[in-house]
Amino acid sequence: MDFVHRKLEPPDLQDCAPQGTKVTDTDPRMIYHGEMIPVGTPDVAQGLKDARRALRTNRFRPTGRRKSMIIDGCAGKTTLLLQIGRAYQGLLETERRPDSEWTPVVYINVPPRRESNLDWSLPFADFFGMDHTINIDKRTYRSTDMTEPVAHAMRESRTSLILIDGIDRIHDSELTTAFDYFDCLQDRLRVSVIYCGRGAIDIVNEGLHNRRRSDRPGASEQFRSSLPVMWIRPIPFQKGQEEGWRTVLQSYDDNLRLYNHQPGALLELDEELHERTRGYMDTLDQLICQTAQQAIEDETEAITKEALDDMRVGRNEPDDDWA
Known part of the structure; x- marks a missing residue:
């Protein structure tokens, strides 16, 4: 970053x-x-504090999936997301000298096409600057699934935090595929994930429980999140x-x-x-x-x-x- x-x-x-x-x-x-x-705002300050505490605990857990987090609310969510990534990497850089191979934080935006692992692997590949197209007869191009190269790159670069922005662009029909992919990355790489977007609390909880938003009755306030939520609200x-x-x-x-x-x-x-x-x-x-x-x-x-x-x-x- x-x-x-x-x-x-x-x-x-x-x-x-x-x-x-x-x-x-x-x-x-x-x-x-x-x-x-x-x-900084009061919500950003509180969010940075909450994230630091959770990420610190995640770093030193020898087993088990690392706890993910959610950023929801009004405009300003991406600012908090990037500030968390910046603060986390800055903290790690006090412990070791950065180099070209070390990438502790990965940031992606939800891509426009998300129907398979192939689609989900591409924004991660783009982050690492990987070429993911195949030349067919030197005239047309198609992308290939980059999950294995991406997982290898994150493992080798000791990635420990993934920031996913624009989570609200995931449609109901894509929830299962998306969160199966995120779960796979977490299980293979032992990374923390922060999901960010408007209505993220509903989207993430329903994705984790394989439920469609349209099937869930009631307002978001009636559905408790199983993950920590950092809120961005208008300042009173x-x-x-x-x-x-x-x-x-x-x-x-x-x-x-x-x-x-x-x-x-x-x-x-x-x-x-x-x-x-x-x-x-x-x-x-x-x-x-x-x-x-x-x-x-x-x-x-x-x-x-x-x-x-x-x-x-x-x-x-x-x-x-x-x-």
């Missing part, structure tokens, strides 16, 4: 184009404010629960690199920002990033209520009727 070693550093204003200088979209500050440094902002939201805004506030930004300015807009985003981190991130880039372009170099109102990012727009 190249993501593990990627570091996003905020630019120093002293090294940037002087205030008032017209810049292009490829200016370092424009690029930085298009992504900014990831901001109401009396007695202001701290989490304001802590998030403080992190964004500290990370801004605008010439006219006054420390604490985002905290003064806490109600406005929550009304616009309803506490969803993906919307908040888009709103702040877009507004910061616009502030650089129009040379105001600050985030204001007027600037926020001019942005369109979804959830609740300025003209929405809250009644």
Whole structure:
């Protein structure tokens, strides 16, 4: 995972184009404010803590299948999934020097075709950069089942954690095949698996029990998960629960690199920002990033209520009727 070693550093204003200088979209500050440094939330912090505890126990179990985990909830699930992978590999790297053969964490997205072991083996093969096509008469190509090469690669590279994103793309008819495949990998390789996606708690539990979602009565809250679940939820902002939201805004506030930004300015807009985003981190991130880039372009170099109102990012727009 190249993501593990990627570091996003905020630019120093002293090294940037002087205030008032017209810049292009490829200016370092424009690029930085298009992504900014990831901001932790209470749910992400708790998820990282829960994952670390479970993975630590899994590492030292000599026998038996390692406990899997689930990430469910709203937007932000993939952020937690990748942060867990990054933290886990970072921890292992304190114990041994990384090399080209060592791949402790594997990350895949659920592929578009998933009807057999062949289909499930391909995203793992792609992760390892394996060629999985056969040339037929030098005109057409087809893929071949890569399960054995993948299992060998993971065993040789001492893979101990598999991250599966987009689990919600598995259809009911595919549940048995998918989880038979995941079970096979776990039994052969002794790896931990984290499943991530909207409604993942239902999908994973029904997959593990060979049941179709359409056959299960009742809401997900009525079906207890046999695996630990890490939830990503909108951040509340109401009396007695202001701290989490304001802590998030403080992190964004500290990370801004605008010439006219006054420390604490985002905290003064806490109600406005929550009304616009309803506490969803993906919307908040888009709103702040877009507004910061616009502030650089129009040379105001600050985030204001007027600037926020001019942005369109979804959830609740300025003209929405809250009644």
